[in-house]
Amino acid sequence: MQTKVRVEIENVSLSYGRVEVLREVSLTAEPGEFFALLGPSGSGKSTLLRLVAGFTQAQSGRVLIGGEDVTRVPPWKRNLGMVFQNYSLWPHMTVAENVAFGLEERRLPRDVIRDKVTAALGLVGLAEFGGRRPNQLSGGQQQRVALARTIAIEPKVLLLDEPLSNLDAKLRVHMRGEILALQRKLGITTIFVTHDQEEALSISDRVAVLEAGVIQQVGTPMELFDRPANRFIANFVGTVNLLAGTVEPAPQGAVFESPLTGRITLAAPPARAGAVQIAVRPHALALAAPGAAPDPARIWVDGIVAEREFLGEFVRYRIRAGDADLIADQPHLAGEPGFAPGNAVKVGINPAQVKMLGA
Ligand SMILES: Nc1ncnc2c1ncn2[C@@H]1O[C@H](COP(=O)(O)OP(=O)(O)OP(=O)(O)O)[C@@H](O)[C@H]1O
Ligand SMILES: [Mg+2]
Numbered sequence: 001m002q003t004k005v006r007v008e009i010e011n012v013s014l015s016y017g018r019v020e021v022l023r024e025v026s027l028t029a030e031p032g033e034f035f036a037l038l039g040p041s042g043s044g045k046s047t048l049l050r051l052v053a054g055f056t057q058a059q060s061g062r063v064l065i066g067g068e069d070v071t072r073v074p075p076w077k078r079n080l081g082m083v084f085q086n087y088s089l090w091p092h093m094t095v096a097e098n099v100a101f102g103l104e105e106r107r108l109p110r111d112v113i114r115d116k117v118t119a120a121l122g123l124v125g126l127a128e129f130g131g132r133r134p135n136q137l138s139g140g141q142q143q144r145v146a147l148a149r150t151i152a153i154e155p156k157v158l159l160l161d162e163p164l165s166n167l168d169a170k171l172r173v174h175m176r177g178e179i180l181a182l183q184r185k186l187g188i189t190t191i192f193v194t195h196d197q198e199e200a201l202s203i204s205d206r207v208a209v210l211e212a213g214v215i216q217q218v219g220t221p222m223e224l225f226d227r228p229a230n231r232f233i234a235n236f237v238g239t240v241n242l243l244a245g246t247v248e249p250a251p252q253g254a255v256f257e258s259p260l261t262g263r264i265t266l267a268a269p270p271a272r273a274g275a276v277q278i279a280v281r282p283h284a285l286a287l288a289a290p291g292a293a294p295d296p297a298r299i300w301v302d303g304i305v306a307e308r309e310f311l312g313e314f315v316r317y318r319i320r321a322g323d324a325d326l327i328a329d330q331p332h333l334a335g336e337p338g339f340a341p342g343n344a345v346k347v348g349i350n351p352a353q354v355k356m357l358g359a
Pocket of ligand 1: 021038044
């Protein structure tokens, strides 16, 4: 196994004409880390990855790989492996020939190439498939050939641009586990681009969230989910209820107040007094029938069920409460019918699960 390297992106800004695509982006992927770039379509993820690979140049800023400034180094001298979204295998070559391609370009001896191809195909579980052509493989197998081709050259860094987007939902989940297992086995610093938040949260050590070319937050999946830095992150990473109101410092921490909820005492002191939004996840809301004796630790508000969506493990309710629409997820248990549209319900907010955001 080769030494693990750090990838540093320092203060990079990039424009196409007058369109600013990346704005003062700084990021570090630690040696051996599985790092995801997450963001909506057009936010600049592929551009940032191509910049690390050397296919794109920025107007300002630097890229360092293993401490070495590679900003002016061409792609073929950076020793990186990139898997593109449409993994473009050569249709007229066998699987083994596809995997050998990058090694032949490096003019390695024949037997060395053969051994490396065998090892790479073995790693992705395709040892028996060397003689087939890409059109004789399933989508997931083709995906693995693209990975084998990339790891065969023993890159210092693995760059993956939405490598699973062409696969069906089940295979995507399976392959993401395989990619992570392979990355862990090889210990290669990996940057993985996706617009799918569940995918990013499930396999990454850390995630950077991009919006319109600006990094909004970098953190572990749990940090992003539990402590979103702003409304964009709260909405983009998972589903969230946002309620507007005002906040005052208090001896216990803070008091939030809104017409819907009245006063809620929160443990965390506010950054500043005044207008704020609070965020509560759908699964952190409880529902109770109007006549029930509700849990006194929660703040209860009255609502009417507007919609109900049965999702198997849980039921997602949309509840009209005052002028707010609240999303509440309740676990589904066999034999418990839950609530129906039109039913009056009480919605219970647990103050410990409330996160304060800026206005
Ligand atoms: N060569 C180019 N010339 C002009 N504009 C470009 C070029 N390449 C990308 N862009 C623009 O830069 C922005 C970012 O593009 P990029 O491909 O990095 O987005 P992305 O986050 O990868 O999106 P997606 O999830 O759709 O792949 C987009 O608005 C795009 O139209
Ligand atoms: Mg892209």
